Amino acid sequence: MSIDSSQTARPGEWVDSDGLSPDDASALFRMQIPTDRYTSPDFVSRERAAIWMRVWQIVGRVDELEKTGDFKEYRIFDQSFVMMRGNDGVIRGFVNACRHRGNPLFSGHGHAKQRIVCQYHLWSYDQQGKLRGCSKPEIDKDDYGLLEVPVDTFAGFVFLNPDPDAAPLRDFLGEDVIRILEPYHLDQMTTVLNVREALDCNWKVVMDAFEEGYHVSGIHPQLLRVLVIDPSKVKYRFLDRHSIAVAPFEVAHVEGMGPEKQVEGIMELPETFPGVVRVLPRFTELVDEHRGADGTLQFPEGVTGRTLLQQATRDTLSRDGLDVDGLTDAQMSDNHGWVLFPNFFMTIRAGEATVIMSTPHPDGDPNRCIWHITSFMWLPEEHRGAFAADLIDVQEPGSFKYFEALQQDYEQMPRQQTGLRNARLDHMALVNEEVVIAHYHSVIDRYLGAL
Incomplete structure (x- = not known):
């Protein structure tokens, strides 16, 4: 609705x-x-x-971990962590170290199969970080899964906090954010x-x-x-x-400018702001609605080049399928x-x-x-x-x-x-x-x- x-x-x-x-x-x-x-x-x-x-820090985008087994390493100072999407669809974070002798398990960005195997002594873990492969009976597998760190997502970003006792991401961001x-x-x-x-x-x-x-x-x-x-x-x-x-977001020196000068200024914006390009066809249509039969451009009270750019942006994005109903006109520009x-x-x-x-x-x-x-x-x-x-x-x-x-x-x-x-x-x-x-x-x- x-x-x-x-x-x-x-x-x-x-x-x-x-x-x-x-x-x-x-x-x-x-x-x-x-x-x-x-x-x-x-x-x-x-x-x-x-x-x-x-603190919570952004470590990637959700679409970088699109498939089961996709992983991405994150380093801060000499600390290494990994985010991975498990076969249950959940993105988790772990300390990037085998629980046996500390060997790193991941490097960079890639895809892991069902088992994550440490190449040092062949201990292996599943995509939820649980220890699955260790033939030594003195090791309790339930006690030696990968060390988990808090991970959460918002706005398409993946956040990680090295502190295992961190408050939830939502509390860190705050409801207004x-x-x-x-x-x-x-x-x-x-x-x-x-x-x-x-x-x-x-x-x-x-x-x-x-x-x-x-x-x-x-x-x-x-x-x-x-x-x-x-x-x-x-x-x-x-x-x-x-x-x-x-x-x-206004054209420089707009006060005192006539409509034609305002339009000229907006048509120059793509040189600095390339994203404006896609709304210019609709902007031109809206401008032309205010041209007289002789081509003279006149804006009625309350209409400026800025307001027409905002309307053109709203119309273009809505036409292409983005829901912008929750944004103000000013947020269009x-x-x-x-x-x-x-x-x-x-x-x-x-x-x-x-x-x-x-x-x-x-x-x-x-x-x-x-x-x-x-x-x-x-x-x-x-x-x-x-x-x-x-x-x-x-x-x-x-x-x-x-x-x-x-x-x-x-x-x-x-x-x-x-x-x-x-x-x-x-x-x-x-x-x-x-x-x-x-x-x-x-x-x-x-x-x-x-x-």
Whole structure:
């Protein structure tokens, strides 16, 4: 049954009801961030114990474990875990070590048959992790199954927590996160970009870089031609550990523009936002409905290029089979910037999302990390296979060229890490537009304080 969009409140309406301005939000948090947390080996050790060994973290997509026996290894520091779909359909997580002498059982991503066999002494386990093959009578098989770790799924992502006593994933995310994200149907989206690479910067430098738009003028000047960067229109919401930020998706300098200029600006958006391409045919149809016999374009009150883009997006996605009834008109166009603690940043709007994750480098060097970029699109089923992307694991720094704005961030972050090493620079001074960074580091402080 469809939802009456004129009568039913949608979760995305928080922007108008609960959104905080930059000035109001910045009063809630410390706006000076110590720099030693980016460069100190001791801080790495504290984070490992207080955060990485205790929190839920995204380790893959459900569709990577589609068939019985599919598995994927996940490593954080020197710890190795594996997620595997059993023959009962359940995805489970295990410590990646044989219970006999600790030999690793899995590597990378692949498919296991009915029995998982340790090649050292041939102990074998079933897909539920139970010890099945061991000929020594002194070993009680019921006591020596694989060590299980909590695994759960949400929005098409697989989450793992190294802490066997972790609270449920739903409690960690919170009901608001679940309620606001569910209408996007992320679980139905296809991975269309999937790149992982080591970077010469701390993992938090990556997170910080994508938690504010203040840097757009300096690093991404090309975006100023097509987007408005107006702090007075930005809204924030803080959901305990997590946060959302949203700024209206508008053509630059739209105030005072006539209809033709607004349309021209929107037609330029695909150069920066390729996902807009698929809605332009419907957008053009809607625009033409407002042209007179002589071709003159006039918008009635309440109609703008932005509102027509929103309608075109809703019409196109609905026609192709995506249920967007639970999303607001603004969510048709506006990217919501999500931070899910500890290392997940996502921009999402109807039909598409880009996710950036960063983790500490396995060698523990605070000046290095691994970043992982994935983009998702909702596509009709018949097109999903053609656009699905496999993981690209970049081995040669600089050999993979990201799209323009991401490439600019890629080049900037190691530069910042170089500056953060200067001993006399003892803190960063945040401005109000960087309040998401301040909130994020307040959560880090909370976890470290609870150790």
